[in-house]
Amino acid sequence: MTTTQDTTTPKEKTSGVTYTPEDGLLLEVEDLYVEFHTPDGIATAINGVSFDLHQGESLAILGESGSGKSVTAQAIMGILDMPPAVIPGGHIRYCGQDLLSMPEDQRRRTRGPEVSMIFQDALSSLNPVFPVGWQIAEMFRMHRGVNKSDALQQAIRLMERVQIPAARDRVKAYPHQFSGGMRQRIMIAMAIALDPAVLIADEPTTALDVTVQAQIMALLEELQQERQMGLILITHDLGVVADVADRIAVMYAGRFVEKADVVELYSAPAHPYTRGLLESIPRLDQKGQTLAAIGGLPPNLMRIPPGCPFNPRCRRAEDVCRRDRPELREVVPGRLAACHFAEEVINA
Amino acid sequence: MGTYVIRRLLQMIPVILGATFLIFTMVFALPGDPLAGKCGERPCPPAYAAAFREKYNLNDPLPIQYGKYVGNLAQGDFGETTNGIKVIDQLKARYPITAKLALMALAFEAIVGITVGVFTGIKKGGFLDNLVLISTLVVISIPVFVVGGLSQYFLGVKLGLFPVTVTSANPSFYQLMLPAMVLGSISLAYISRLTRTSLVENLRSDYVRTATAKGLRRRRSIGLHALRNSLIPVVTFIGFDFGFLLGGAIVTEAIFNIPGVGGYLFRSIRARDGASVVGTVTVLVIVFLFVNLLVDLLYGLLDPRISHD
Structure with missing residues (x-):
C-alpha cells in the first residue's frame, strides 16, 4: 500500500519562485501575535514580537518553557496547528515576501529549500517506520524530482557531511538503531539537504547529554558558517548559546524583554529577568552556595498580569511596574530592554 | 528469525x-x-x-x-465418523468454501473499514465522523443473526439485490457477497474505529510535524507518514480476525445455508457426531495458530522496531 502511494505521488520540480535577500536581509518578523483558542479561553502565546535575521547571522531566542519561543519558530515555519492557533496580527517576511499571506502551496514549497527546522527530540521527530536514508532522500525526491537511487546517493553524502560514521552502511537503518546524537545529526542532514537560507533549531541539544551537546552545537556552527545560513537558535540553556549566537533575544510571556549582542548581554544584562537567568547558572568558583533561582512561575498566558508581565516575580518591582507595561526601548546604543529601570539594571 | x-x-x-x-x-x-x-x-x-x-x-x-x-x-489421520466417512474428506470439500467466504469478508471489512477510518480520522468531529461513530456502535451492538436476517429480508427479498440463501454446493462469488458483508460487518466497525483513533493519534505526532516542516504535501504527510504508522495496529487486528474467520462462521453459515466448515461443525454438534467435532476443531486450532504466527511475522515487517531475533 505504501509503496504504490510512494510512486504515484506526482513529482514536483523546484517552484519557479526565486527568493533573493536584499542587503542580506532574510527574515523580518514584525509585530507578530499568536493566540491559542481553547475551550477554557484565549491564551496569548506571542504578544507582538519583532526581529530581523540576516545571512550568516545567529540569533538565539532564550526563554523558559511556555515563554513562546517554540511557538515563534513554528509560526515562522508555518507548522502551527491552526486551529487552535490563530495569528491575529503581524507579518513574517522572507526575502521581502509575506509568508502569512502567501498561498499555502507556495508557502509549502519554501519549507525545506528556503526555511528549515530541527526539532528537540529527534527520536519522535523521525518517522519510526522508514529508513533514515529514505527520510533524507525524500527531500530531494519531493522538492526536486530526483529519482530514488540518486536521492539516496545524495542522502549518503549528507550523512557523511554531518559526520555519521559508515554512512553508506547505515543509510538503510531505522531511527531507533541510532544513538541520540546520531539521530540529531540525521535531523540536521535532513534540514540542510536543500541548502536552506534560514535554519531554525528548536532546542536541538536538550535531549542529549553534555558531551554530545557540544558536538552538535559545533556541527551546527560549522554548517552555518560554511553555508552562510541565518540561524535561529531556540533554547532555555544559556550555556548553549554563548558560543554560537551573535545576538540574543530574551523572551518572557510572549514578548521580547531584552535584545542584545551576546557578549554585552552576558557582561551586563539590562532586564531583571535576564539578570535572574544569568545568576541561576551554576558556577564552578562558587561551590557550596545555594543556587540563585527566580522565584515564582511564568504567568498563565490566559491571564497575563497588567503592567510589566514580569512584575510579580521581580525583586525590583515598584508601583509603576504593576501599572504600566514597559515597551522594548533602546537603553544604550544597540541594547534594547523592556524595563522601567533598565538603566539601573544595566549599571548595577 | x-x-x-x-x-x-x-x-x-x-x-x-x-x-x-x-x-x-x-x-x-x-x-x-x-x-x-x-x-x-x-x-x-x-x-x-x-x-x-x-x-x-x-x-x-x-x-x-x-x-x-x-x-x-x-500420522495425519483426523478420524472417521460412525458412518464411516473420513472427517478429512468432509473438511477438504468444505474448507475452500469457508476460506472463500473468509477472504471475501476480510477484503470487505479491510477496504471499507480503513477507508472510512481514514476519512473520519482526517475530519475528526465532523458530520461524517459522528455518523460513523453512531452507526458503528449500532452495528457492534446488534447480534449477527439479526443483521443476517434483516439483510436477507431487505437486501435479498425486498430489493432483490442479492440471493437470499446459497443454493449450490459450490457457491459463486455473487452468492457469497451478502453473507460476506454480514460476516464482516462487526469487524468492519472495529477496523474503522481503530483506524480512526490510530490516525488521529499519529496526526498529532512529532514525525508528522516533521513531514510538514519538510514541505511535503498534506496528502503525503497523512497518506504515507501518518497512515503507515496508523495501520500497524489495524493490520494486526485484521490478521487475528482472519484467523477467526477461517474458523468458520457458524451463525452466518447457518443463516445463509452455506456448506462450509462452520455449518458442518454446527450440524455435527447437533448430531452428537464426536469424531467430526473433534477432527474439525483440531483443524481449526491448527489453522488459527498458523495464522497467528503469520500475523506476528507480518508485524515485524510492518514495524521495524519489532525484532524476531
Whole structure:
C-alpha cells in the first residue's frame, strides 16, 4: 500500500519562485501575535514580537518553557496547528515576501529549500517506520524530482557531511538503531539537504547529554558558517548559546524583554529577568552556595498580569511596574530592554 | 528469525494437545450412545455392537481413547465418523468454501473499514465522523443473526439485490457477497474505529510535524507518514480476525445455508457426531495458530522496531 502511494505521488520540480535577500536581509518578523483558542479561553502565546535575521547571522531566542519561543519558530515555519492557533496580527517576511499571506502551496514549497527546522527530540521527530536514508532522500525526491537511487546517493553524502560514521552502511537503518546524537545529526542532514537560507533549531541539544551537546552545537556552527545560513537558535540553556549566537533575544510571556549582542548581554544584562537567568547558572568558583533561582512561575498566558508581565516575580518591582507595561526601548546604543529601570539594571 | 519460527512451531504442540484434549473430553462427556438408533428400531446385534465398540475404541477409558486419537492425528489421520466417512474428506470439500467466504469478508471489512477510518480520522468531529461513530456502535451492538436476517429480508427479498440463501454446493462469488458483508460487518466497525483513533493519534505526532516542516504535501504527510504508522495496529487486528474467520462462521453459515466448515461443525454438534467435532476443531486450532504466527511475522515487517531475533 505504501509503496504504490510512494510512486504515484506526482513529482514536483523546484517552484519557479526565486527568493533573493536584499542587503542580506532574510527574515523580518514584525509585530507578530499568536493566540491559542481553547475551550477554557484565549491564551496569548506571542504578544507582538519583532526581529530581523540576516545571512550568516545567529540569533538565539532564550526563554523558559511556555515563554513562546517554540511557538515563534513554528509560526515562522508555518507548522502551527491552526486551529487552535490563530495569528491575529503581524507579518513574517522572507526575502521581502509575506509568508502569512502567501498561498499555502507556495508557502509549502519554501519549507525545506528556503526555511528549515530541527526539532528537540529527534527520536519522535523521525518517522519510526522508514529508513533514515529514505527520510533524507525524500527531500530531494519531493522538492526536486530526483529519482530514488540518486536521492539516496545524495542522502549518503549528507550523512557523511554531518559526520555519521559508515554512512553508506547505515543509510538503510531505522531511527531507533541510532544513538541520540546520531539521530540529531540525521535531523540536521535532513534540514540542510536543500541548502536552506534560514535554519531554525528548536532546542536541538536538550535531549542529549553534555558531551554530545557540544558536538552538535559545533556541527551546527560549522554548517552555518560554511553555508552562510541565518540561524535561529531556540533554547532555555544559556550555556548553549554563548558560543554560537551573535545576538540574543530574551523572551518572557510572549514578548521580547531584552535584545542584545551576546557578549554585552552576558557582561551586563539590562532586564531583571535576564539578570535572574544569568545568576541561576551554576558556577564552578562558587561551590557550596545555594543556587540563585527566580522565584515564582511564568504567568498563565490566559491571564497575563497588567503592567510589566514580569512584575510579580521581580525583586525590583515598584508601583509603576504593576501599572504600566514597559515597551522594548533602546537603553544604550544597540541594547534594547523592556524595563522601567533598565538603566539601573544595566549599571548595577 | 529462523529460530523464532522454530520456537513458535514448538510452542504450538502443547497448545494443540491441550485444545484437542479439552474438546475430546467435552465430546466424551456428552450424554447418549453412538449405537442408539444405529440399527433402526431394534437394538443392534451383540456381535455388531462389540465390533463397533472395538473399532471406535469405545471400551477404552478416556486417556487411552485420547492417546490413540492423538497417535492417529500425528500420522495425519483426523478420524472417521460412525458412518464411516473420513472427517478429512468432509473438511477438504468444505474448507475452500469457508476460506472463500473468509477472504471475501476480510477484503470487505479491510477496504471499507480503513477507508472510512481514514476519512473520519482526517475530519475528526465532523458530520461524517459522528455518523460513523453512531452507526458503528449500532452495528457492534446488534447480534449477527439479526443483521443476517434483516439483510436477507431487505437486501435479498425486498430489493432483490442479492440471493437470499446459497443454493449450490459450490457457491459463486455473487452468492457469497451478502453473507460476506454480514460476516464482516462487526469487524468492519472495529477496523474503522481503530483506524480512526490510530490516525488521529499519529496526526498529532512529532514525525508528522516533521513531514510538514519538510514541505511535503498534506496528502503525503497523512497518506504515507501518518497512515503507515496508523495501520500497524489495524493490520494486526485484521490478521487475528482472519484467523477467526477461517474458523468458520457458524451463525452466518447457518443463516445463509452455506456448506462450509462452520455449518458442518454446527450440524455435527447437533448430531452428537464426536469424531467430526473433534477432527474439525483440531483443524481449526491448527489453522488459527498458523495464522497467528503469520500475523506476528507480518508485524515485524510492518514495524521495524519489532525484532524476531
